[in-house]
Amino acid sequence: MSEEKKPLNFIEQIIEEDLSNGMSKNDLRFRFPPEPNGYLHIGHTKAIGISFGLGEKYNAPVNLRFDDTNPAKEEQEYVDAIKEDVAWLGYKWDKELFSSDYFQQLYDWAILLIKAGKAYVDSQSSEAMAEQKGTPTQPGVDGPFRNRSVAENLDLFERMKNGEFEEGSHILRAKIDMQHPNMLMRDPIMYRILKRHHHRTGNDWCIYPMYDWTHGESDYLEQVSHSLCSLEFKPHRELYDWFLDQVINPDLIRPKQREFARLNLSYTIMSKRKLLQLVDSGIVNGWDDPRMPTISGLRRRGYTPNALRKFVETAGVAKRDNVIDVSLLEFCIREDLNKAAPRVMAVLDPLKLVITNYPEDKEAWLEAENNQEDASAGFRKVPFSRELYIEKSDFKEEAGNKFFRLKLGGEVRLKNAYIIKAESVKKDANGNILEIHCTYSEDTSKKVKGTLHWVSIKHAIKVEVREYDRLFMDEAPDSHQDKDFMDFINPNSLKTIEAYVEPSLKEAKIGDRFQFQRLGYFNVDNDTTSERLIFNKTVGLRDSWAKQKPAQNNPNQKQQNNKPQQKRKAIDVIQQLGKKYTNLPEIKQQKVKAEIQELAKSVTYEELEPLFNTAAKKVGTRIAVAMTLGVLLNNGLERNENINIFIEKASSDSNELLINEVKY
RNA sequence: UGGCCCAUGGUGUAACUGGCAACACGUUGGUUUUUGGUACCAAAGAGUCUAGGUUCGAGCCCUAGUGGGCCAACCA
Numbered sequence: 001m002s003e004e005k006k007p008l009n010f011i012e013q014i015i016e017e018d019l020s021n022g023m024s025k026n027d028l029r030f031r032f033p034p035e036p037n038g039y040l041h042i043g044h045t046k047a048i049g050i051s052f053g054l055g056e057k058y059n060a061p062v063n064l065r066f067d068d069t070n071p072a073k074e075e076q077e078y079v080d081a082i083k084e085d086v087a088w089l090g091y092k093w094d095k096e097l098f099s100s101d102y103f104q105q106l107y108d109w110a111i112l113l114i115k116a117g118k119a120y121v122d123s124q125s126s127e128a129m130a131e132q133k134g135t136p137t138q139p140g141v142d143g144p145f146r147n148r149s150v151a152e153n154l155d156l157f158e159r160m161k162n163g164e165f166e167e168g169s170h171i172l173r174a175k176i177d178m179q180h181p182n183m184l185m186r187d188p189i190m191y192r193i194l195k196r197h198h199h200r201t202g203n204d205w206c207i208y209p210m211y212d213w214t215h216g217e218s219d220y221l222e223q224v225s226h227s228l229c230s231l232e233f234k235p236h237r238e239l240y241d242w243f244l245d246q247v248i249n250p251d252l253i254r255p256k257q258r259e260f261a262r263l264n265l266s267y268t269i270m271s272k273r274k275l276l277q278l279v280d281s282g283i284v285n286g287w288d289d290p291r292m293p294t295i296s297g298l299r300r301r302g303y304t305p306n307a308l309r310k311f312v313e314t315a316g317v318a319k320r321d322n323v324i325d326v327s328l329l330e331f332c333i334r335e336d337l338n339k340a341a342p343r344v345m346a347v348l349d350p351l352k353l354v355i356t357n358y359p360e361d362k363e364a365w366l367e368a369e370n371n372q373e374d375a376s377a378g379f380r381k382v383p384f385s386r387e388l389y390i391e392k393s394d395f396k397e398e399a400g401n402k403f404f405r406l407k408l409g410g411e412v413r414l415k416n417a418y419i420i421k422a423e424s425v426k427k428d429a430n431g432n433i434l435e436i437h438c439t440y441s442e443d444t445s446k447k448v449k450g451t452l453h454w455v456s457i458k459h460a461i462k463v464e465v466r467e468y469d470r471l472f473m474d475e476a477p478d479s480h481q482d483k484d485f486m487d488f489i490n491p492n493s494l495k496t497i498e499a500y501v502e503p504s505l506k507e508a509k510i511g512d513r514f515q516f517q518r519l520g521y522f523n524v525d526n527d528t529t530s531e532r533l534i535f536n537k538t539v540g541l542r543d544s545w546a547k548q549k550p551a552q553n554n555p556n557q558k559q560q561n562n563k564p565q566q567k568r569k570a571i572d573v574i575q576q577l578g579k580k581y582t583n584l585p586e587i588k589q590q591k592v593k594a595e596i597q598e599l600a601k602s603v604t605y606e607e608l609e610p611l612f613n614t615a616a617k618k619v620g621t622r623i624a625v626a627m628t629l630g631v632l633l634n635n636g637l638e639r640n641e642n643i644n645i646f647i648e649k650a651s652s653d654s655n656e657l658l659i660n661e662v663k664y
Numbered sequence: 665u666g667g668c669c670c671a672u673g674g675u676g677u678a679a680c681u682g683g684c685a686a687c688a689c690g691u692u693g694g695u696u697u698u699u700g701g702u703a704c705c706a707a708a709g710a711g712u713c714u715a716g717g718u719u720c721g722a723g724c725c726c727u728a729g730u731g732g733g734c735c736a737a738c739c740a
Binding site for chain 1: 665666667668669670671674675676677678679680688689690691697698699700701702703732733734735736737738739740
């Protein structure tokens with residue numbers, strides 16, 4: 001029963017190292033610090049999973065801290081939504097805290113800094129300060145207020161706090177180094193005047209601390225041991241540490257900031273600002289629209305906490321920029337639902353089927369298994385009668401023998417019922433099929449290739465089904481410098497249809513999840529009323545049949561594969577091909593050689609020449625160079641000394657492949 | 665005229681102090697199946713961005729280059 005030991009990710013390694021360097025396990029503490037300015041999305045699920053996951057792993061407390069230092073953007077609505085989402089994911093936080101709880105402490109510390117000559121009030125316009133700040137490549141210069149006296153700074157800062165000044169007229173900034181190579185260290189702003197109502201402190205304050213001044217000190221106040229955030233905060237670490245140095249008591253825990261790469265999902269965006277834009281512009285119906293990558297959207301769509309947790313866990317933690325394919329997310333939700341979701345029958349695109357040898361007034365309630373993956377799920381009854389609906393795509397008048405569904409003269413099984421044979425079709429004047437006429441046989445033991453789902457017309461419930469496609473048509477919609485992400489909106493991301501479901505679904509409650517057999521997983525949407533059942537399609541079943549057909553009615557298929565991947569230089573590809581050349585079987589060598597010779601046409605001599613010095617032991621590379629050189633010579637390149645030396649050395653090599661290649 | 669971070673199959677993540685590059689998704693083929701689902705079996709796919717170095721041995725260490733990302737909000 002030895003639990004297989006999973007390799008540790010780099011953050012866990014850091015913690016293990018701290019532990020082995022004497023840190024007590026009891027001192028471990030983490031936090032998840034969202035700003036309540038929007039809804040959480042699946043990217044946050046990773047951050048949540050990391051910090052709360054560590055908490056579970058080490059049995060350490062994890063705080064939920066709202067980073068609410070900017071009243072202009074933050075609202076109680078978001079606080080509530082965030083709490084709901086974190087709880088739904090199944091995580092329990094130790095304390096619910098707010099950065100605004102620390103406003104007074106932060107203010108007191110700021111005064112200490114002023115007194116120590118490490119902070120000053122600047123009274124310039126933001127433009128003037130921006131100018132003095134320099135650029136990443138140019139150092140900044142000191143501003144005119146940098147050397148105000150402590151007394152003056154104290155006085156000004158107090159008056160800022162008392163509301164005597166207008167917004168924008170003064171700020172408090174740390175006095176660090178305007179020439180510092182890290183822009184963030186060039187006298188960062190600590191406080192600005194904001195005459196705004198704060199969702200928790202009301203009108204108590206009219207100066208608000210900035211992120212950098214707040215975050216590390218808050219971690220310290222909470223005695224967080226490891227403060228984990230995403231990579232774009234890496235440059236902030238230096239400032240985080242500087243601010244900590246000003247107030248730290250060496251007897252207490254000093255929090256460590258460490259950074260990981262944020263999660264990106266293909267075909268969607270992960271920025272609160274842009275998500276808000278989708279909501280505000282009406283492209284989606286709110287933050288919890290099932291097409292949104294928000295936790296609330298995914299929840300409404302039918303995703304389970306388990307699936308989401310599994311997903312971020314599988315995606316892993318590292319420092320490399322990444323774009324995870326949605327297929328992994330879909331795999332996780334299918335895996336979870338396959339085990340749990342009861343099976344039912346529903347027809348989304350109905351075609352009438354009449355069983356001519358079944359009595360008109362007869363009906364039978366047949367036994368159907370609820371879930372063959374779960375023995376405890378039991379059985380239910382489904383009604384059968386003379387007139388049924390089947391899926392339009394399940395019938396073709398004529399089809400090859402790779403088509404396992406119903407065709408004229410062919411036999412097929414009706415799930416949970418009988419075997420039928422299609423005898424004839426009834427069409428309208430335009431040749432559209434109106435009905436299929438079949439005969440049935442009660443002998444169900446026969447082997448047939450196909451099994452169709454169906455509903456009895458007389459008994460079926462008419463419902464609304466919402467099918468979703470990806471919101472964007474591009475794999476990485478917000479990674480194009482020249483185009484706006486809104487340009488890639490998929491106009492057909494929502495399809496609403498009328499469908500027919502078996503009567504057992506009458507009792508379905510909002511949120512219930514089902515597998516519509518052969519179609520996919522669906523859940524009951526919030527919009528459902530007592531009159532009208534509404535289903536969301538969570539995700540389709542894997543469908544290896546659909547893949548074989550040409551695109552047809554498959555808008556869901558991968559659109560195209562022209563990835564943004566930049567083209568590698570021909571010479572680089574040649575080198576790579578060359579490296580493994582000697583290990584290849586002869587047939588492959590010929591193919592690779594042709595490939596190299598093709599690539600060689602776009603290689604210049606200047607690119608090739610440095611490779612003449614390739615180490616003798618790297619034969620493959622030298623062979624590739626020889627091949628490329630051959631092409632260039634053929635195209636009129638004149639021989640020079642370097643070329644001759646290369647050829648000479650190669651000709652006397654012990655490798656025959658190489659020798660052959662320099663027989664120009 | 666900068667600083668910091670990153671580079672392993674199509675995607676994501678591994679590879680304990682250097683020792684035949686693994687796992688998952690995806691792809692392909694097969695077996696089972698009253699879901700063209702699930703389960704199971706198998707296969708293909710990278711030799712680790714490039715060059716040089718250290719070493720008996722480098723994805724892991726060193727140097728230089730290349731490519732990508734982040735940093736100039738009174739946002740977080």
